[in-house]
Amino acid sequence: xxxFGELSLREREARRIARRQWFWLHLAVYGMIQAFLxxxxxxxxxxxxWFIFPLFGxxxxxxxxxxxxxxxxxxxxxxxxxxxxxxxx
Amino acid sequence: MSWLLSxxxxxxxxxxxMYLLLGLPLGILDFTIVVTGLxxxxxxxxxxxxxxxxxxxxxxxxxxxxxxxxxxxxxxxxPMPRRMPARDRDGGSLWAxxxxxxxxxxxxxxxxxxxxxLPLGILDFTxxVTIVALALSGLAVPIVVAAGVQTSLGSWKIDTLIESLVYxxxxxxxxxxxxRLMLAWSALSRRLATSLLGYMEPYESxxxxxxxxxxxxxxxxFRILDELELRLGRGPFLTPTHLEATxxxxxxxxxVVSRREGARNxxxxxxxxx
Numbered sequence: 108x109x110x111f112g113e114l115s116l117r118e119r120e121a122r123r124i125a126r127r128q129w130f131w132l133h134l135a136v137y138g139m140i141q142a143f144l145x146x147x148x149x150x151x152x153x154x155x156x157w158f159i160f161p162l163f164g165x166x167x168x169x170x171x172x173x174x175x176x177x178x179x180x181x182x183x184x185x186x187x188x189x190x191x192x193x194x195x196x
Numbered sequence: 197m198s199w200l201l202s203x204x205x206x207x208x209x210x211x212x213x214m215y216l217l218l219g220l221p222l223g224i225l226d227f228t229i230v231v232t233g234l235x236x237x238x239x240x241x242x243x244x245x246x247x248x249x250x251x252x253x254x255x256x257x258x259x260x261x262x263x264x265x266x267x268x269x270x271x272x273x274x275p276m277p278r279r280m281p282a283r284d285r286d287g288g289s290l291w292a293x294x295x296x297x298x299x300x301x302x303x304x305x306x307x308x309x310x311x312x313x314l315p316l317g318i319l320d321f322t323x324x325v326t327i328v329a330l331a332l333s334g335l336a337v338p339i340v341v342a343a344g345v346q347t348s349l350g351s352w353k354i355d356t357l358i359e360s361l362v363y364x365x366x367x368x369x370x371x372x373x374x375x376r377l378m379l380a381w382s383a384l385s386r387r388l389a390t391s392l393l394g395y396m397e398p399y400e401s402x403x404x405x406x407x408x409x410x411x412x413x414x415x416x417x418f419r420i421l422d423e424l425e426l427r428l429g430r431g432p433f434l435t436p437t438h439l440e441a442t443x444x445x446x447x448x449x450x451x452v453v454s455r456r457e458g459a460r461n462x463x464x465x466x467x468x469x470x
Contacts, residue, residue: 111417115436122437183441190444 119184130176137169203375208273212382215271216320219385223317226264226310230257234307251294254303261306261393264313268389272382275431276394302395309392316385323381327374334367394433401442404428406451417443 144158203209233253240246268274288296297303337347341360346353354360370377408423409415415423421439428434446452 109417111421111436112440114417115440118436181437183437186441186444187437 115187119181119187122181126176130172133172134169137165141165200372200376203379209375209379211271212379213324215267215385216324216378216382218267219313219317219320221317222264222267223314226260227314229253229260230307230310233257251298254297254307257307257310258297258303260310264309264389265393268386268393272386272389274386274389274394275429275433276390277396277400277428277431277433300397302397305392305395309388312388312392316388320381320385324378327370327378331367331370331374334363334365334370337363337367390432394431396428396433398442398445401438402446402451405439405442405446409452 141158141162144161148156148158230253233249233256237246237250237253240249265276269276337354338357338360340347341354342357346355347360348354349362354362404424404427405420408420408427412419412423417436417439420443421434421436424434424439443452
């Protein structure tokens with residue numbers, strides 16, 4: 108791999124790390140707020156479990172974020188890696 | 197302390213303030229025009245009148261997006277690629293241009309921005325007005341109470357100067373941190389504007405690279421990136437990965453050759469390929 112290819116690779120790695128860090132931050136905020144809502148429910152009447160609505164509603168967003176952070180890959184990234192594999196053959 | 201107060205003397209703070217406040221009226225305008233036009237066009241498509249309505253809506257949306265792009269560039273300093281002159285860009289028949297307009301990814305990125313402008317504009321406006329109101333009310337309440345006007349905080353009636361001082365720390369905190377908070381908040385709008393309005397179609401990137409290679413001859417990736425930055429500007433739309441992918445696409449279509457024997461970092465125009 109030439110120097111420019113290395114720069115490009117480092118950039119993709121940095122982007123991947125940043126994506127994952129944003130996800131962990133999102134998950135931490137989600138966890139803290141859900142715990143807070145659960146405590147409010149527990150200290151309150153603790154009858155109707157209303158806290159499950161934000162738990163699942165926001166949970167779907169967190170799950171989508173996890174897919175974006177760990178599974179989804181940039182089309183440009185796929186293209187470069189495919190070309191590198193072909194060149195390696 | 198100077199870090200906290202410096203936004204007050206920076207022109208950028210007031211430009212950002214204006215952008216955030218304009219978010220609500222412009223968001224309503226953008227959203228209304230796009231949603232009305234698209235629903236009318238799609239609803240009438242069965243009568244064929246819908247097709248010109250849709251095309252007209254897309255053209256209006258493109259114009260609105262151009263205005264929004266200029267606004268984000270001048271008020272938020274959002275990085276945007278400098279567009280090539282229209283004569284280089286809009287080649288081809290009317291049909292090809294129309295197809296590019298309707299099916300181009302940039303068109304739909306811009307429509308997406310115009311639709312998102314309303315919810316984001318509401319947030320921008322609310323956050324800004326809240327920050328300004330909290331900062332000003334904290335300072336104004338003691339003065340108002342001293343002048344003999346009664347005010348309240350929930351059910352608590354504030355009618356003495358001592359009681360009114362409870363607002364003061366809130367006002368001071370927002371006065372000190374408010375501009376910084378507002379600037380930090382504007383990063384969201386800035387990022388959205390760059391990613392949706394600063395979108396470059398793959399053919400634009402390819403044309404720009406071919407143009408650079410035609411002018412400078414053989415060059416390595418770093419040189420091409422520098423030249424592109426001079427032409428298009430610096431921003432997330434121009435990254436080493438994007439350039440590498442563009443070069444690969446050009447290579448596979450025979451416009452450039454790269455990594456030649458003995459000159460691994462050199463990208464050059466293929467002989468007679470232009």
